[in-house]
Amino acid sequence: MFLSVFDMFKVGIGPSSSHTMGPMVAAGMFLDLLRASPFEPAGLNAQLYGSLAFTGIGHATDRAILLGLAGFQPATFDAAEGEKALDHIKQNKVVKPNGLPQMILDPATDIHFDYGPALPGHSNGLTLIATDPQGDVLIQQTYYSVGGGFVVTAEEMAGGQAIGDLAHYPNKFETAAELLAICAKTKKSIAEIKRENELSRRSASELDRGLAEIWDVMTSCIDRGLRKDGILPGGLNVKRRAKGIHDSLVAERGVNLSAPHTINDWMSVYAMAVNEENAAGGQVVTAPTNGAAGVIPATIRYWLDHVPGASNQNISDFLLTAAAIGGLIKFNASISGAECGCQAEVGSAAAMAAAGLCAVLGGSPAQVENAAEIALEHHLGMTCDPIKGLVQVPCIERNGLGCIKAVSAASLAMRGDGTHLVPLDACIETMRQTGKDMHEKYKETSQGGLAVNLPNC
Numbered sequence: 276m277f278l279s280v281f282d283m284f285k286v287g288i289g290p291s292s293s294h295t296m297g298p299m300v301a302a303g304m305f306l307d308l309l310r311a312s313p314f315e316p317a318g319l320n321a322q323l324y325g326s327l328a329f330t331g332i333g334h335a336t337d338r339a340i341l342l343g344l345a346g347f348q349p350a351t352f353d354a355a356e357g358e359k360a361l362d363h364i365k366q367n368k369v370v371k372p373n374g375l376p377q378m379i380l381d382p383a384t385d386i387h388f389d390y391g392p393a394l395p396g397h398s399n400g401l402t403l404i405a406t407d408p409q410g411d412v413l414i415q416q417t418y419y420s421v422g423g424g425f426v427v428t429a430e431e432m433a434g435g436q437a438i439g440d441l442a443h444y445p446n447k448f449e450t451a452a453e454l455l456a457i458c459a460k461t462k463k464s465i466a467e468i469k470r471e472n473e474l475s476r477r478s479a480s481e482l483d484r485g486l487a488e489i490w491d492v493m494t495s496c497i498d499r500g501l502r503k504d505g506i507l508p509g510g511l512n513v514k515r516r517a518k519g520i521h522d523s524l525v526a527e528r529g530v531n532l533s534a535p536h537t538i539n540d541w542m543s544v545y546a547m548a549v550n551e552e553n554a555a556g557g558q559v560v561t562a563p564t565n566g567a568a569g570v571i572p573a574t575i576r577y578w579l580d581h582v583p584g585a586s587n588q589n590i591s592d593f594l595l596t597a598a599a600i601g602g603l604i605k606f607n608a609s610i611s612g613a614e615c616g617c618q619a620e621v622g623s624a625a626a627m628a629a630a631g632l633c634a635v636l637g638g639s640p641a642q643v644e645n646a647a648e649i650a651l652e653h654h655l656g657m658t659c660d661p662i663k664g665l666v667q668v669p670c671i672e673r674n675g676l677g678c679i680k681a682v683s684a685a686s687l688a689m690r691g692d693g694t695h696l697v698p699l700d701a702c703i704e705t706m707r708q709t710g711k712d713m714h715e716k717y718k719e720t721s722q723g724g725l726a727v728n729l730p731n732c
Contacts, residue, residue, distance in 0.1 A: 280473060282425075319370070323389060326718065329719075334664060398715070495558075542675065571627060573678040604627075616657055617673065618709065621673050625650040630650075642693045
């Protein structure tokens with residue numbers, strides 16, 4: 276299985292990779308299906324199931340489907356043009372995507388939230404339907420948004436088709452143990468092994484340019500979040516705090532009496548800036564998901580701005596190492612909060628960030644694996660219980676704490692030689708089993724936890 280660094284890190288829009296980006300991608304796939312068919316559809320509608328139904332409004336799933344069926348895609352989304360398209364759909368109740376006839380799409384009646392049982396393949400299921408002028412079904416397809424912006428059809432899910440590229444690549448590994456064995460045999464780092472695999476798909480210049488673009492979007496997102504204040508959308512009246520915290524931290528620079536733990540505030544504010552942007556529907560990078568998008572950028576920014584000897588030249592090694600670890604988690608467990616809770620989102624992001632930081636600090640492959648295991652282990656059992664279905668509380672602060680855990684995990688790993696009791700593979704399998712056992716109300720349905728214990732929400 277080959278999962279590219281650009282599969283793990285995708286440029287997209289908030290607030291959710293599984294509930295916003297995935298449905299928009301699925302809508303685009305459905306349009307391609309219609310373009311290839313001999314039929315001329317007259318109308319469209321969508322059915323949302325499981326977590327997509329229960330938290331779809333808070334995650335803007337209905338909005339994402341409307342935009343996707345109008346021809347928009349996450350990586351190239353223009354917010355101003357998107358608002359114009361939404362206004363047109365609401366007023367005229369039609370869409371006219373490229374290469375297809377005008378089709379009826381009424382936001383009030385053609386997007387249905389099914390609050391019954393989830394579909395069998397995954398808790399994030401949706402069915403898109405094209406109808407004739409009489410309303411009879413011409414074509415329908417069920418899709419599953421399986422986390423991180425990844426989408427598969429029901430047929431692919433039933434057939435056990437893995438997410439990833441199965442064509443030949445030089446360094447094959449499906450477990451951390453196999454990856455460490457390759458590193459030991461070749462005397463190469465995890466980043467070098469991952470780079471060799473990426474070069475089987477693209478040129479060195481394309482790879483380096485793509486990685487630079489990923490970091491540019493990440494750090495630009497931090498900067499935007501640090502400049503903005505106001506109230507986040509959705510009805511919870513959550514105040515943006517990153518700007519105020521950052522302003523106070525900057526004002527305190529040079530004060531001799533500043534407490535050592537203030538560095539935690541710097542880590543948190545970088546992550547919060549990203550996740551406030553995500554909550555507002557801004558441009559973010561899945562890392563590996565939108566709900567966990569702040570952990571890795573914040574860890575890199577902490578390293579660059581606060582650790583002596585840090586260099587932009589090593590960001591690619593950080594991202595490649597993180598992607599290798601994220602790919603293992605994705606392949607052997609999940610990065611979906613709707614499938615395994617927040618341990619699969621912020622937990623995975625923290626493991627990836629810890630691995631990347633350990634690598635650029637000079638850690639050996641064994642120390643990198645240890646760092647990832649420490650970070651993931653101490654997120655095990657974490658539920659996904661967003662209040663009112665919004666990716667705001669507890670999600671925004673949780674990314675800050677995920678960054679702090681990632682840095683601590685990398686630091687602890689660097690104090691050892693890589694020898695430790697619990698292998699990363701065992702920790703990943705534990706996360707998968709824990710997610711399987713977790714009650715559905717704690718897996719991004721807003722039916723348990725904080726989501727039901729805060730009055731008036």
